[in-house]
Amino acid sequence: MLVVALAGCRPDTVAVSFRPKVGATYRYQIDVTADTTTTLEGQAPAHKVDHVELLEEQTVLAADASGVLVRVLVGQPGSTAQAFVVRFDRSAQLTSIDTAEDASADLAGALGVPEIFPGAAAAPDRRVGPGVRWATARQVRITGATGATTVRSTGHFLDFGLAGNAKVARISSTTTLPLRSTTGTLALEGTEQIRQRVAYDVADGAVHEASATTTGTFRVEVHPPAGTTAAPVPGTLVVHVRSTTRRV
Numbered sequence: 286m287l288v289v290a291l292a293g294c295r296p297d298t299v300a301v302s303f304r305p306k307v308g309a310t311y312r313y314q315i316d317v318t319a320d321t322t323t324t325l326e327g328q329a330p331a332h333k334v335d336h337v338e339l340l341e342e343q344t345v346l347a348a349d350a351s352g353v354l355v356r357v358l359v360g361q362p363g364s365t366a367q368a369f370v371v372r373f374d375r376s377a378q379l380t381s382i383d384t385a386e387d388a389s390a391d392l393a394g395a396l397g398v399p400e401i402f403p404g405a406a407a408a409p410d411r412r413v414g415p416g417v418r419w420a421t422a423r424q425v426r427i428t429g430a431t432g433a434t435t436v437r438s439t440g441h442f443l444d445f446g447l448a449g450n451a452k453v454a455r456i457s458s459t460t461t462l463p464l465r466s467t468t469g470t471l472a473l474e475g476t477e478q479i480r481q482r483v484a485y486d487v488a489d490g491a492v493h494e495a496s497a498t499t500t501g502t503f504r505v506e507v508h509p510p511a512g513t514t515a516a517p518v519p520g521t522l523v524v525h526v527r528s529t530t531r532r533v
Contacts, residue, residue: 297414297415298412298413298414298417299412299413299414299442299454299485299487303353303373303377303408304348304353304377304490305345305348305353305355305490306345306348307345307346307347307348308344308345309344309345310342310343310344310345311342311343311491311492311532312340312341312342312343312532312533313340313341313342313343313403313492313530313531313532313533314338314339314340314341314530314531314533315338315339315340315341315359315400315403315528315529315530316336316338316339316528316529316530317335317336317337317338317339317400317526317527317528318334318335318336318526318527318528319333319334319335319336319337319524319525319526320332320333320334320524320525320526321333321334321335321522321523321524321525322522322523323505323520323521323522324520324521324522325505325507325518325519325520326518326519326520327518328520337361338361338362339359339360339361339400340359340360340361340362340366341357341358341359341530342357342358342359342366343355343356343357343371343402344356344358346370350375351374351375352372352373352374352375352380353372353373353377354370354371354372354373355370355371355372355373355402356368356369356370356371356385357369357370357371357401357402359400359401367384368384368385369382369383369384369385369401369402369428370382370383370385371383371401371402371405373405376410377408378408378410378421378423379402379405379406379408379423379425379436380423380424380425380426381425381426381427382398382401382402382405382425382426382427382428383426383428384428384429397477397479397499397526398427398460398462398479399479399481399495399497399499399528399530400497400526400528400530403481403483403492403495403497403530404456404481404483404485404492404495406425406436406438406458406460406462406479406481407421407438407439407440407458407459407460407479407481409421409440409442409456413442413456414442415442415444415445416441416442417441417442418439418440418441418442419439419440419441420437420438420439420440421437421438422435422436422437422438423435423436424436427462427464429466429468430464430465430466431465431466431467432465434462434463434464434465435463436460436461436462437460437461438458438459438460438461439458439459440456440457440458440459441456441457441458442454442455442456443455443456443457443482445487446484448484448486448493448494451486451487451488451493452486452487452488453484453485453486453487453493453494454484454485454487455482455483455484455485456482456483456485457480457481457482458479458480458481458483459478459479459480459481460478460479460480460481461476461477461478461479462476462477462478462479463475463476464476464477464501464503470507470508470509470510471505471506471507471508472505472506472508472517473503473504473505473506473522474503474504475501475502475503475504475522476501476502477499477500477501477524478499478500478501479497479498479499480497480498480499481495481496481497482495482496482497483495486532491532492530492532493531493532494529494530494531494532495529495530496527496528496529496530497526497527497528497529497530498525498526498527499524499525499526499527499528500524500525500526501522501523501524502521502522502523502524503521503522503523503524504519504520504521505519505520505521505522506518506519506520507520
């Protein structure tokens with residue numbers, strides 16, 4: 286959904302900037318496979334694999350000199366959608382992803398940045414073309430995390446091509462995202478790495494398709510219920526999430 290504008294003087298370069306019209310709506314189908322292993326002190330490792338197919342709708346609520354505000358609805362077909370509000374600053378860089386007040390905490394915890402808003406975490410901050418590489422670092426507030434975190438990304442422009450009948454610009458990126466959060470009795474801290482390939486539709490600037498692999502290792506503590514004196518149980522959480530996104 287990041288708008289791709291062709292640079293006027295160089296047909297082999299593009300400027301990636303998020304400048305949609307207010308009221309614009311984009312719809313996506315997302316296929317997610319999450320593989321997690323949780324190991325708590327004194328217990329055998331618990332391994333779990335989940336596969337889910339999601340539908341997503343993005344609606345631009347505001348777009349002006351101060352930035353862009355987008356409402357994202359994502360969920361399984363026939364179920365209640367999870368709601369997010371995604372913000373970009375005036376330079377079209379991601380600043381926050383917030384969970385709406387009426388959202389389900391279970392689904393919010395299962396989704397990452399590539400599933401909530403494909404391509405948002407590592408958008409380049411300059412005009413790009415074949416062979417061009419870049420690196421960015423910025424403070425971003427992510428739903429479920431404690432405070433803002435420094436998101437660091439590197440990327441490079443791959444090529445121009447076709448996806449069906451659409452002309453696209455393909456970009457590859459790697460993003461490092463430190464996370465610290467506390468949900469109920471569970472506290473975790475660690476870092477995840479997101480590797481993405483995104484094809485931006487040159488005709489309308491939308492994400493045409495994307496694929497992402499997220500890996501992370503976290504230290505965890507399971508705290509006892511309030512009012513008890515038992516010590517927290519330490520452990521580790523290892524996650525591996527693969528997702529593919531296509532516009533529908």
